[in-house]
Amino acid sequence: MQSIISVSGLSKTYASGFQALKKVDLEIRKGEIFALLGPNGAGKTTLINIICGIVNPSTGVVRVDGHDISRDFRAARSRIGLVPQELATDIFETVWKTVTFSRGLFGKPPDGAYVEKVLKDLSLLDKKNNKIMTLSGGMKRRVLIAKALSHEPQVLFLDEPTAGVDVELRRDMWEMVRGLRERGVTIILTTHYIEEAEQMADRIGVINKGEIILVEDKAVLMEKLGKKQLTLHLQSPLKQLPPELAGQPLELSADGEKMIYTFDAQNEQTGVARLLRQLGDLGIEFKDLRTSQSSLEEIFVALVGART
Amino acid sequence: MNTHGIRALYLFEMSRFWRTLFQSIASPVISTSLYFIVFGSAIGSRMARIDGISYGAFIVPGLTMLAILTQSISNASFGIYMPRFSGTIYEVLSAPISALEIVIGYVGAAASKSIILGLIILATARIFVPYEIAHPVWMVGFLVLTAVTFSLFGFIIGLWADGFEKLQLIPMLVITPLTFLGGSFYSINMLPPLWQKITLFNPVVYLISGFRWSFYGAADVSLGVSLGMTLVFLILCLTIVGWIFKTGYRLKA
Numbered sequence: 001m002q003s004i005i006s007v008s009g010l011s012k013t014y015a016s017g018f019q020a021l022k023k024v025d026l027e028i029r030k031g032e033i034f035a036l037l038g039p040n041g042a043g044k045t046t047l048i049n050i051i052c053g054i055v056n057p058s059t060g061v062v063r064v065d066g067h068d069i070s071r072d073f074r075a076a077r078s079r080i081g082l083v084p085q086e087l088a089t090d091i092f093e094t095v096w097k098t099v100t101f102s103r104g105l106f107g108k109p110p111d112g113a114y115v116e117k118v119l120k121d122l123s124l125l126d127k128k129n130n131k132i133m134t135l136s137g138g139m140k141r142r143v144l145i146a147k148a149l150s151h152e153p154q155v156l157f158l159d160e161p162t163a164g165v166d167v168e169l170r171r172d173m174w175e176m177v178r179g180l181r182e183r184g185v186t187i188i189l190t191t192h193y194i195e196e197a198e199q200m201a202d203r204i205g206v207i208n209k210g211e212i213i214l215v216e217d218k219a220v221l222m223e224k225l226g227k228k229q230l231t232l233h234l235q236s237p238l239k240q241l242p243p244e245l246a247g248q249p250l251e252l253s254a255d256g257e258k259m260i261y262t263f264d265a266q267n268e269q270t271g272v273a274r275l276l277r278q279l280g281d282l283g284i285e286f287k288d289l290r291t292s293q294s295s296l297e298e299i300f301v302a303l304v305g306a307r308t
Numbered sequence: 309m310n311t312h313g314i315r316a317l318y319l320f321e322m323s324r325f326w327r328t329l330f331q332s333i334a335s336p337v338i339s340t341s342l343y344f345i346v347f348g349s350a351i352g353s354r355m356a357r358i359d360g361i362s363y364g365a366f367i368v369p370g371l372t373m374l375a376i377l378t379q380s381i382s383n384a385s386f387g388i389y390m391p392r393f394s395g396t397i398y399e400v401l402s403a404p405i406s407a408l409e410i411v412i413g414y415v416g417a418a419a420s421k422s423i424i425l426g427l428i429i430l431a432t433a434r435i436f437v438p439y440e441i442a443h444p445v446w447m448v449g450f451l452v453l454t455a456v457t458f459s460l461f462g463f464i465i466g467l468w469a470d471g472f473e474k475l476q477l478i479p480m481l482v483i484t485p486l487t488f489l490g491g492s493f494y495s496i497n498m499l500p501p502l503w504q505k506i507t508l509f510n511p512v513v514y515l516i517s518g519f520r521w522s523f524y525g526a527a528d529v530s531l532g533v534s535l536g537m538t539l540v541f542l543i544l545c546l547t548i549v550g551w552i553f554k555t556g557y558r559l560k561a
Binding site for chain 2: 052053075076082086088
């Protein structure tokens with residue numbers, strides 16, 4: 001698939017000497033939702049800020065839809081909308097004025113009908129004459145999204161878009177993001193809520209200590225790195241695991257009522273059938289069984305943990 | 309050129325001007341009018357004429373220039389400092405707009421405000437003090453040049469300041485004394501010879517002198533020198549602003 005953002009050999013060292021990015025290479029595909037995950041201080045915001053023109057890179061090249069962000073900054077930036085992490089707005093202005101300002105700033109002629117549509121899509125139309133200072137935190141976040149969408153960008157950066165918003169609003173935003181993707185907008189989001197990436201992303205990138213340590217399709221990643229667990233609810237609680245089962249990836253719950261077997265779903269021999277046969281031979285009966293796959297959060301923690 | 313971007317920045321800044329009308333217009337007009345009442349109408353009638361001009365009329369150009377200088381600096385420095393302070397500068401930096409276009413938007417709005425204010429002050433002064441404008445085109449020229457130059461200077465202060473205290477530091481400690489000692493209330497010919505020479509290091513002398521010449525055809529220094537010094541200061545400010553945007557000083561990490 002065609003790339004809309006191409007990052008090559010990108011490094012950033014701040015004046016303090018802190019190296020926020022180390023030779024980052026990254027391709028973002030046109031029309032995808034890409035989630036960039038990483039712990040605090042990993043370099044997520046620096047990477048976004050360089051692509052958007054807010055921070056100067058130390059070395060490296062970034063192209064947006066084929067346009068170099070330094071040499072051809074007008075063409076590159078006009079394609080990008082940014083929703084920053086902080087709720088930075090001109091609190092004394094009205095919603096309408098601040099959104100039309102953003103559209104003009106990005107070189108677009110006034111278009112009341114389009115701005116009205118953006119506000120309507122974000123449930124902000126009835127607030128258009130309200131001063132931003134009178135809005136709730138969630139509404140302010142929507143205003144920032146409206147500002148970022150006001151110039152009809154092809155790429156939308158969402159830096160921690162749902163930080164500090166309630167569950168309902170978060171789900172509304174997920175819907176909105178999916179709607180944008182359907183209209184062909186490429187979405188790059190950073191988030192602390194792994195659930196968010198799991199729900200929405202097509203591909204996942206993990207950044208840690210300024211380096212991209214993994215970029216993978218979400219489904220492939222979860223299949224490749226995800227462990228499966230088989231939980232058996234026992235008919236009668238056990239005090240301890242029988243010695244015949246020793247050496248297997250098997251745990252007994254504290255109350256002795258559940259037996260948990262961890263296995264790799266990708267292996268030809270998962271060991272499940274053998275375990276069930278052994279339990280039958282030992283006369284251990286179970287009343288229920290359940291399998292579960294590790295979440296993206298567990299995968300993320302394992303990946304980052306392995307690198308620290 | 310991103311004309312829509314320049315227009316957006318200009319109108320957004322002007323919107324702040326109209327929103328804070330009392331602070332932007334009424335406050336400087338009232339305080340300058342008090343000078344006209346006290347020094348022009350009340351005390352001025354008992355003071356000797358300077359270069360054949362009544363004292364009340366003599367101080368009109370200087371006081372107008374004082375208001376224009378301080379308001380240009382204040383408008384422009386606040387205009388760019390506030391987005392830096394509130395974090396909304398991210399939007400300007402990420403927009404497809406060049407450094408020159410950003411400067412035109414912000415400085416153009418700050419200068420426009422000062423020019424409007426200067427014209428209102430001149431109109432108000434006419435209520436208290438009778439004066440004539442001998443060279444109206446030059447008067448407007450000096451008004452615009454001064455407003456633009458000191459708006460640029462204010463823009464630099466707004467970029468340099470990293471707190472509200474610094475924002476006030478240069479206007480309070482440098483500009484106001486320079487304006488008061490730059491011949492707003494007197495002709496520099498009234499000073500002792502040594503101070504006359506020292507005063508020539510004060511750039512505001514040239515602004516007030518040139519502006520006063522456009523009113524009465526008489527000045528402390530020649531018109532050419534006044535114009536030249538103002539242009540030198542304008543070029544200096546443009547060079548500094550250019551350097552700031554090139555290096556990203558206080559704007560981009």
